[in-house]
Amino acid sequence: MLKPIAWSGLSANAREALFAPAPSLVDAESAAVEIVEGVRRGGDAALRSYARQFDGYTRDRFRVPNEALRSAEAGLDRADADALQSAIGAVQQFHQAQGFPEIRVETWPGLVARRKTVPIGTVGLYVPAGSAPLVSTLIMLAVPAQIAGVPRIAVVVPPAPDGTVNSAVLAAASLLGLTEIYAIGGAQAIAGLAFGAGELPRADKIFGPGNAWVAAAKAYVSRLQGGPAIDLPAGPSEVMVVADVTAEPEFVAADLLAQAEHDPMARVVLVSRGTDLDAIAAACETQLAGLPRRSIASQAMANAICITTASDDEVLGAIEAAAPEHLILQTANASELAECVRNSGSIFVGAWTPESAGDYAAGPNHTLPTGRAARAYGGVTVEAFQKTVTIMEASPEGARNIAPAVERLAALEGLEGHAAAMRLRRERAGS
Incomplete structure (x- = not known):
């Protein structure tokens, strides 16, 4: 169920291929x-x-x-x-x-820009x-x-x-x-x-x-x-659990299976930093037997990825390459490690923070990017349901003040119509 792969032994291309989308x-x-x-x-x-x-x-x-x-x-x-x-x-x-906060700035004397x-x-x-x-x-x-x-x-x-x-x-x-x-x-x-x-x-x-x-x-x-x-790109669920020697095998197994039961195509990844893989595998087998959705979870676990690492740098390398939807840190330095992570939808710090808490009632949104999209996307927020509109309003004084810069820049681009629209106002404003 958990066949270890040494991160240090993988080439850059092999690391990329490890997290490629499934053919399905x-x-x-x-x-x-x-x-x-x-x-x-x-x-x-x-x-x-x-x-x-x-x-x-x-x-x-x-x-x-x-x-x-x-x-x-x-x-x-x-x-x-x-x-x-x-x-x-x-x-x-x-x-x-x-x-999104509303913004009001006087960018030129007499010209107010708002959002x-x-x-x-x-x-x-x-x-x-x-x-x-x-x-x-x-x-x-x-x-x-x-x-x-x-x-x-x-x-x-x-x-x-x-x-x-x-x-x-x-x-x-x-x-x-x-x-x-x-x-x-x-x-x-x-x-x-x-x-x-x-x-x-x-x-x-x-x-x-x-x-x-x-x-x-x-x-x-x-x-x-x-x-x-x-x-955002939100397909089959993903989890990466990072575990070191302090991790409880039963907790690690439970977190892996919690994602595996979502979908046969759910991506399940364990990153080990010296943890007892045999104990985790045994805990997975025991807990899997009691899951009502064990058929679904078994299919996902059959494709689970287990990466072994020898340093925090390797752990971070695996995290950043995978950009997982859910990242669970069951390590002695979980808080410090979380601050170093750039690419993840949501991070769960420490042995007492299962991903299921975030799924239901912790407060942060559980609609998160998958398929390595966390390199560029975050989870759903209030801002995702909003858009911004910018508004500009110039007085005659504002038109006079901004006109020289606008006219010169329009000339640099060869857009005489742009320059004329500004120049007419400058001249009418008495400049």
Whole structure:
């Protein structure tokens, strides 16, 4: 299950190849593109056809009735409702401090430059619910959208075989005050949001993690002319656990399996700094036997990567090369090591901070970049649901003051029309 690979013995190319996407992800891309293009050409009829084919969905409408939301909340166990409210509160508390600040600067005497912040108009939130209904993802996406002030929030959720949406997801939506929920998943849901097909609104930006097909569809629609923006590359889940001789093998095993149970294509990486690999492997076998989703976890663990290192520099080299979605540091110097990491979606420091705490209720967002995208992306924030608009306003004095620089620069670029637009104002202002 854990076949060690010495980091020091790998060439630069071998290190790069170690974290390359699995071939199955490439296959998913071609299938996702076919679905998106099918919906672009065929509109509502094509969307319904894909929903029947992939979700078994045959109902007349995708939108979940409001009474179903209210009924789900009413039927929620009190302890579950309290847990949801606690998680919502923690996520709200962490995200309240975010958001783009407004800026006002007088860059020239008489010329004021401002930046105002506005919410994105319509967003689509993808909540995975195929083999596991990710209620937590709905919270992580809806809370920052609401704090940002997004006026229209549409949620898409893969339905169960009987056409219903998971009641816990609906209850959470009701607790959050969301009303626009659609029973559709997969690449077809992304296509519906991209083109406004099948009752779904045309989204300005699409958020949310998903399987390889969902991730590929998001990436594709974001490249289309006039297509929606997306939050970040968020495909099959990833974890890297760094463990040294002080690490508890049972804790390490539990953290590896917590990600492995997400998806057969989940990427599981252990970086060992002298830890007892036999003890960790034994703990994995013992814990795996008790997991209800052991079939899924076993497939992911069969492709797990185990890297052995001899120094902190090698540990950091492996982290930076992988740029993991989740990084768990179970080492004696975990706090110091965390400060040195540049490329990771989210870091969990020390033996008492499992990644599952971040998945549900710690506060920071769990929608994070995968596939090494953490080299350039961070996780979802309130700012991701906002955009900025710059505003400039000059008085006659401001026009006179800025004109010499503008006219000279326009002349350097050979753009006489630009220079004339400024010169006319300078002359009219009495300069």
